[in-house]
Amino acid sequence: MGEFRDQSDYYLLDPPHIDELISVLRGLGYSVIGPIVREGAIVYDEIESASQLPVGLRDRQRPGYYRLEERGDKAFFGFVVGPHSWKRFLYPPRFKLFTVSRKGEVTTHNVGGKKMAFIGVRGCELAAIQVLDKVLMGGPYVDPVYSTMRRDLFIVAVNCTEPGENCFCLSVGTGPEVGSGYDLSLTEVVGDGIHYFVAKVGSSAGKSLLERIGVRRATGDEVSEAAARMEKSRTLFRKSLDVTGLKDLLYRNLESPVYAEVAERCLACANCTLVCPTCFCTTVEEVTTLSGNVAERWRRWDSCFNADFSYIHGGPIRSSRLSRYRQWIAHKLATWIDQFGVMGCVGCGRCITWCPVGIDITEEAAKIRQRELEVSAT
Amino acid sequence: MARRPKIAVYKFASCDGCQLSILDLEEELLAIGEAFEIAYFLEASRAVVKGPYDIGLVEGSITTPHDAELIKEIRKSCKVLITIGACATAGGIQALRNWRGSAEFMKYVYPKPEYIETLDKSTPVSDHVQVDFELRGCPINKYQLLEVMSAYLAGRAPSIPNQSVCVECKLRGTACIMVAKGVPCLGPVTHAGCGAICPAYGRGCYGCYGPKESPNSKSLMKHFIELGKRREEAVMAFRLFNAWAPGFREVEAET
Ligand code: SF4
Ligand code: SF4
Ligand code: SF4
Ligand code: SF4
Numbered sequence: 001m002g003e004f005r006d007q008s009d010y011y012l013l014d015p016p017h018i019d020e021l022i023s024v025l026r027g028l029g030y031s032v033i034g035p036i037v038r039e040g041a042i043v044y045d046e047i048e049s050a051s052q053l054p055v056g057l058r059d060r061q062r063p064g065y066y067r068l069e070e071r072g073d074k075a076f077f078g079f080v081v082g083p084h085s086w087k088r089f090l091y092p093p094r095f096k097l098f099t100v101s102r103k104g105e106v107t108t109h110n111v112g113g114k115k116m117a118f119i120g121v122r123g124c125e126l127a128a129i130q131v132l133d134k135v136l137m138g139g140p141y142v143d144p145v146y147s148t149m150r151r152d153l154f155i156v157a158v159n160c161t162e163p164g165e166n167c168f169c170l171s172v173g174t175g176p177e178v179g180s181g182y183d184l185s186l187t188e189v190v191g192d193g194i195h196y197f198v199a200k201v202g203s204s205a206g207k208s209l210l211e212r213i214g215v216r217r218a219t220g221d222e223v224s225e226a227a228a229r230m231e232k233s234r235t236l237f238r239k240s241l242d243v244t245g246l247k248d249l250l251y252r253n254l255e256s257p258v259y260a261e262v263a264e265r266c267l268a269c270a271n272c273t274l275v276c277p278t279c280f281c282t283t284v285e286e287v288t289t290l291s292g293n294v295a296e297r298w299r300r301w302d303s304c305f306n307a308d309f310s311y312i313h314g315g316p317i318r319s320s321r322l323s324r325y326r327q328w329i330a331h332k333l334a335t336w337i338d339q340f341g342v343m344g345c346v347g348c349g350r351c352i353t354w355c356p357v358g359i360d361i362t363e364e365a366a367k368i369r370q371r372e373l374e375v376s377a378t
Numbered sequence: 379m380a381r382r383p384k385i386a387v388y389k390f391a392s393c394d395g396c397q398l399s400i401l402d403l404e405e406e407l408l409a410i411g412e413a414f415e416i417a418y419f420l421e422a423s424r425a426v427v428k429g430p431y432d433i434g435l436v437e438g439s440i441t442t443p444h445d446a447e448l449i450k451e452i453r454k455s456c457k458v459l460i461t462i463g464a465c466a467t468a469g470g471i472q473a474l475r476n477w478r479g480s481a482e483f484m485k486y487v488y489p490k491p492e493y494i495e496t497l498d499k500s501t502p503v504s505d506h507v508q509v510d511f512e513l514r515g516c517p518i519n520k521y522q523l524l525e526v527m528s529a530y531l532a533g534r535a536p537s538i539p540n541q542s543v544c545v546e547c548k549l550r551g552t553a554c555i556m557v558a559k560g561v562p563c564l565g566p567v568t569h570a571g572c573g574a575i576c577p578a579y580g581r582g583c584y585g586c587y588g589p590k591e592s593p594n595s596k597s598l599m600k601h602f603i604e605l606g607k608r609r610e611e612a613v614m615a616f617r618l619f620n621a622w623a624p625g626f627r628e629v630e631a632e633t
Contacts, residue, residue: 039580041553064601066558083553093549267594269566270541274548285537288528290409295532301549306541307591321592356544356556356566357601 010218010226011210013186013197018076019050020213021156025117030154033089034119035082040068042082044089047119054079061166061349063358075190076197077120080164081348085277086118086125087132090149094300097145097284102293110144115152121182123175124167124348126157128277130181134340135280145299154205157182161189161229163237166349168362171240174346176233184209187226198226241347241362242369247334249369254326258367263322265357270303272351272359273328278344281309304328329364383432383530386418388452390438390445391472391500395517396463397421397437403520413531429455433530439465439472439500446497446506453507460526461503464516464619468588471516473500473622500622513538514569514587516619522571539570540591543583546574555580562602564615567593567625584618589625599629 013021025032026048034047037054047053058071059079071078098108121129133150136143160167160176169175178185183206186197198218201207218226273279283302288295302309304327310317318324336344345361352360387397401422403410410416417427434456440446453459461467469476475483476499484491503509513526522538529536539545543565547554555577556563563582565574571587589595595616602612616626 039553039555040558043551043553064557065560066553083558084551088551093551265594265597267542267566267597268590268592269544271544271548271554271566274545286534287525287537288532288534290406290413290524290528290531292528292532301545303541303545306539306545308539308541319592321594354554354557356554356563357597 009201010223011199011215012218013199024212030115030117032117042079043084061164061353063352063360066353073190077158077188091146097297097299100295117154119156121155121157123178124169124346126178127174127346131278155182157185159187161233166352168239168241169347170237172347189225247337250330250334253368256368259322259326262325266321266325268305268321270305271354273303275350275354382415384415384417385433386431387435391441392438392465399517399520431456434459436461436466436503437463439470441500442496449506458510460511461509462513462518466503467512468620468623469500469502471619476622515571516586519571541570542566542590543568543570543574546570547577552578562605567595567598588620588623593625595629
C-alpha cells in the first residue's frame with residue numbers, strides 16, 4: 001500500500017468542507033458534476049451543494065439487480081457506481097457535429113468552453129477515463145468533442161472503502177484505490193462518532209483548492225485509519241476476473257460452446273455497452289428538413305449489439321446474438337489490448353448490474369476457461 | 379418549382395390515431411403542404427385529387443374480404459407504399475382475435491353476427507401486398523413520420539433505428555426500472571421510436587413499436603417469471619397492439 005506511505009501530502013476535510021469544495025469550484029467557473037439520487041438510482045448530474053449527495057445510502061447490486069438502501073450512517077460516498085458513467089459528460093450521448101445549408105455554408109458545433117469538475121470519481125472510473133484518453137486522443141485522430149470536454153477537467157476522486165457486489169477492479173488492477181491522474185483524492189472515514197475525509201493532493205490545482213478552503217494537514221493516526229480502511233476494502237471483494245492469459249484464451253476459443261449458451265439469454269438490448277464507461281462506439285446520422293434547405297449531422301452512441309452497427313451493403317455482418325456477444329466480450333478483454341495496449345474493461349461491474357437478464361462478464365470468461373480445460377482433459 | 383409529390387392517406391381497421399398524428403404536426407403542416415400535394419386524405423378533407431399517387435400512407439389492418447381487394451388497388455395506384463402504425467404493420471390490437479377466430483367474438487358483440495362479413499384473422503398490410511417502408515408505433519411518433527417524409531424528399535434512407543427501447547432509455551439517462559425497481563419491461567425486445575417515454579415515468583414498456591430486430595422474447599419472458607409474474611401474465615404482456623408480430627406472437631408456443 002504505497003498509497004499512504006508518505007504522509008506529508010495528506011490533508012483533513014470535515015464533512016462541511018465538501019460543501020465548501022463544491023462552492024469554491026463553482027466560484028472558479030466549474031460546472032460541478034457529482035452523484036445524486038434520481039428514480040431510485042445514484043446518477044451523475046450537476047450539483048450545487050453537498051446536501052445533494054446521496055448521504056447515508058448504499059447501492060445493493062447483483063446481476064440484473066440494483067436497489068438503494070439506508071446505511072445507518074451519514075457517509076457521503078457510501079455507495080459505488082450506478083447506471084451513469086462520466087462518459088455521459090465527456091462524450092455526450094447525442095451531439096450535433098455540424099450544419100450545412102443548401103448554399104454550402106458549413107457551421108461546426110463544438111462544445112462551449114464550460115469547465116467541468118467531477119466529484120466522486122472511483123478508481124475504476126479514473127482508469128476508464130484514461131482508457132478513453134487513449135482511444136479518443138491517443139492516436140493521430142483526436143476526437144474534437146472529447147478532447148475539448150476533457151481539457152479543463154478537475155477530478156475529485158474517491159477511494160472505495162467498501163466495494164460493491166459486482167465490483168472486480170482489484171483483479172484488473174484499477175481499484176479500489178484510485179491510481180494517478182486526479183487533482184484530489186478522498187478516503188472517507190465514517191463510524192463510531194467520527195466522520196472525516198483524508199485528502200491526497202494529485203496536482204497543483206488540487207493543492208491550491210485545498211489552500212483556498214483552508215484545511216489542516218492530516219495527522220499520522222488519521223492517515224493510518226484511512227489506510228486501514230483501504231486495506232480492509234481489499235478483503236471485501238466477491239467478484240474477480242482471472243486475467244492470466246485471458247487474451248489468448250479468448251482468441252483460442254472463438255467457437256466456444258459458451259457463446260451459444262449466452263446467446264440464449266442475451267437480449268441484444270445494448271444496455272451493457274451503453275452503461276460501460278469505456279465503450280465508445282457511435283454512429284452518425286444526417287437530418288434534413290422538409291424544405292431541404294438545411295442538413296445536420298448528429299453523432300450518437302451506438303453499440304455492437306445493434307444489428308445496424310455492422311451493416312454493410314447486403315446486410316449486417318453480425319446478425320446473430322451469438323456473434324454480437326462474442327464481438328463484445330472479445331473486444332473488451334482481448335482485441336482492445338491489441339488496439340490500444342490496455343484492456344477495455346476496468347472492472348466496474350456496470351454491465352453485470354444493468355444487464356436486464358444479469359449476464360456476468362466475469363462468469364462468461366470463467367466458463368470459457370473452464371470449457372477449454374474440460375475439453376483438453378477428455 | 380418542380381411538381382410536388384402527391385400523397386394519399388388510407389385507412390383500414392384502426393382507431394385513426396396514426397392519421398391524427400399527421401394532423402398533430404401542427405407546426406410543420408404548412409411546410410408539408412408546400413412540399414407535398416395532399417391528394418387524398420379523407421380524415422382531413424373531402425376534396426380528392428385523382429391518382430396515381432407518389433406516396434400512399436396506409437393506416438389500419440386488413441380484416442375483411444373487401445379490405446383485401448382494396449389494398450391491392452391501392453398498391454397499384456401508389457409508387458411508394460408506406461404503412462403506419464401497429465395495425466398496418468402488425469395487425470393491431472384487433473389481431474388478438476387471431477388466436478380464437480372471429481366467429482366466437484362476433485357472437486358476443488353483434489346481435490346478428492350473420493350480417494358481418496369478416497376475415498378470420500386481422501393481418502398486416504405486408505401480408506397482402508409489397509410494402510416499401512413500415513413505420514411502427516401505437517400510435518406512430520409524428521416526428522418519425524416527418525423524418526420519413528423528409529428522407530423521401532431528400533432521396534435518402536430514413537433514419538429510423540430498429541434497435542431496442544433500452545437504447546433510448548440510456549441516451550436520455552433513465553435508470554433502468556426493471557433493474558432498479560423490478561418492474562417488468564418489454565423495452566429490451568421492443569423497437570425504438572417513442573424515446574422511452576414509459577420507463578421515464580416508472581412504467582414498463584408496453585411494446586407499442588413491436589419487436590426490435592432479432593428480439594429474444596423467450597429469454598425476456600423467462601425473466602418476467604423470475605420477477606414474479608405468472609406464466610400466463612408474462613405471455614399477456616406480449617399480447618397487446620403488436621401481439622401478432624413475428625417475434626412476439628410465438629412466445630406462448632415457444633416456452
Ligand atoms: S470497481 Fe472498484 S473502484 Fe470501481 S466502484 Fe467498485 S470498488 Fe470502487
Ligand atoms: S465491461 Fe463491464 S465491468 Fe468492464 S468496464 Fe465495461 S461495464 Fe465495467
Ligand atoms: S449482455 Fe445483457 S445487457 Fe448486453 S445485450 Fe445481452 S442482454 Fe443486453
Ligand atoms: S427500463 Fe425497460 S427499456 Fe429502459 S433500459 Fe430498462 S428494460 Fe430497457
